[in-house]
Amino acid sequence: MHLIRAGKLDIIHSGRSTGLHVDVPSLLFYPRAMPRRFVSDEPNGADLACAELHFDGGVANPIVAALPEFVCLPLESIAGAGPVLAMLFDEAFSDNCGRHVVVDRLFEVVLVQLLRHLMETGESRGGMLAGMSHPKLRKALVAMHEQPAWEWSLEGLADIAGMSRSVFAGCFRDIVGCTPGAYLQGWRIRLAQQALRQGRKLKMIAIDVGYGSEAALSRAFKAQCGMGPRKWRQSLEAD
Structure with missing residues (x-):
């Protein structure tokens, strides 16, 4: 999971003729392995907070199996995530004692909010998430x-x-x-x-x-x- 706090990014996916251009604070989520390359604006760069998530059973996990190939969403579209994201970015870009533990927990909260968003908007591709919606x-x-x-x-x-x-x-x-x-x-x-x-x-x-x-x-x-x-x-x- 990649959270883009600020800046512009071009995301290039291997084997695809077209990529993504992100110019607003966004969430990128890759449920399964997918080669990708990020190209940032040269003079300004981009601020990202990233996490590696592990699901029991890997790609066989019912949640993973129900998710699209990748997700790209503006942060403002995820209902109720604003306060959590603000705290996550504050911790991720600080040197506070114990920040790694706090950031890990906050990423878990963001994941739950993302899954709720996908269920409520019908963006899951069948499976458990579709049933839960x-x-x-x-x-x-x-x-x-x-x-x-x-x-x-x-x-x-x-x-x-x-x-x-x-x-x-x-x-x-x-x-x-x-x-x-x-x-x-x-x-x-x-x-x-x-x-x-x-x-x-x-x-x-x-x-x-x-x-x-x-x-x-x-x-x-x-x-x-x-x-x-x-x-x-x-x-x-x-x-």
Whole structure:
């Protein structure tokens, strides 16, 4: 994430014939790796505060998968961000004790405000963010995220959303891009991957993410990732 406080920038993206020209305070966000080069006005330069963000699961994270290739927004278009950005810039361009910790936290706040903006303006490309912007589907998504181990049924999720079973299933598929069952399995497997990185035992992981046994988790994990959890962890360690 790049926050441009002042100055002008030309942003050149590799492999693209056209670039971007920024001449107002702006936010640039690259959810996935994308080669880029910044060219500033020679006599005046530009003031930037930048952060490297890490999402659990990398590009497989449901938030990352729902985001566009890159985002470029004037800072003034992000509702409620003014005071946070003012404090962030003050800390970033000062020598205050502990400023790195403060700036890290403030960047997290800006990220949340950016995600809200993308949801409210419909700029996410389907997936979780699109579902979270829907007033009814978000209730079901929050329930799955908060209680992934629960034995969710289509009827139960539809009740939480306040919709009929058939309308909920169709609306979820159209907006999120997959069935509720596929989304829940994907979320459970991402939680399992996180636990595997932490070195936890497979039997306990299976219970925590809603599978009654190691065998059931292994089947779902292989269907999602193309390999079982043990092999996946071995490949992770090899990398």
